[in-house]
Amino acid sequence: MRRRRILAAGGVLVGAAAAGAASRPVDHGELVGRARDSSEGGAPETNTETLLSDTVHETTLYEVDAPADGPTAMIFGGVHGDEYNGIDVAREVIDWTPDAGTLVTIPETDRIAVENDEREGLDGDLNRHFPAEEGPASELATGIWDAVERHDPDVVLDLHRSLGVYGVHQEYVGQALFYSPGADGESIAATLNDEAVPWYLPMHRFVAHESHLSGPLLFHETARELGAASYLFETTNFLLDREAKNEMTRIATAAVLERHGLLETGGQ
């Protein structure tokens, strides 16, 4: 496995460092800033893997191991190729340094769909290819699932974007966090509402939904088969520009990683 160069993050500290931050136990914008600064806590070990090599679906997996032991989290972007928030943020996350554990990211899970800027790639809708007790339903799904089983994550976050808002626009599921039984969707949705949703967008407050796991979605399968605490995040195109969607996605990612012990607040 090839070693990936660690980029020193010249990044901007994003997010909710404004009024009231001192009263909060965790500021996830600050956590993102710290995760981007790989100078703390010793050098992580990084690896990349080429998945589905020699197929049209070839895509790259990035792994960052913190010196401290901890859980393994897998982050997926681009399961749907036109949902930029997940792709953009997953591409950032490959340069984040966890405080503990292992952070595994696939930014362009359906790479053909990402390149074509379309929801579905050559094999159709990847997020319907993990039916219960049947095994993966396509070549792409099989290759992705092989990687999932090898890394055996404790935590899974699949990043998506809808067109509308759950409960407002029929059939749309934006501004929602779906989670497997036992995962902590409620507190992570509360964090998003506290830190990432502006007061003037009350319709955009996130709702958490526990999922029954009977469906064919990737996060269903990771919970069913591996017992991973699994989340599916959905922001929305409705009234949100690209950076607004990305910021909500970034805070959701930091909140999941903090809740499951990969990111920690420093010196508190």
Ligand SMILES: [Zn+2]
């Ligand atoms: Zn999607």
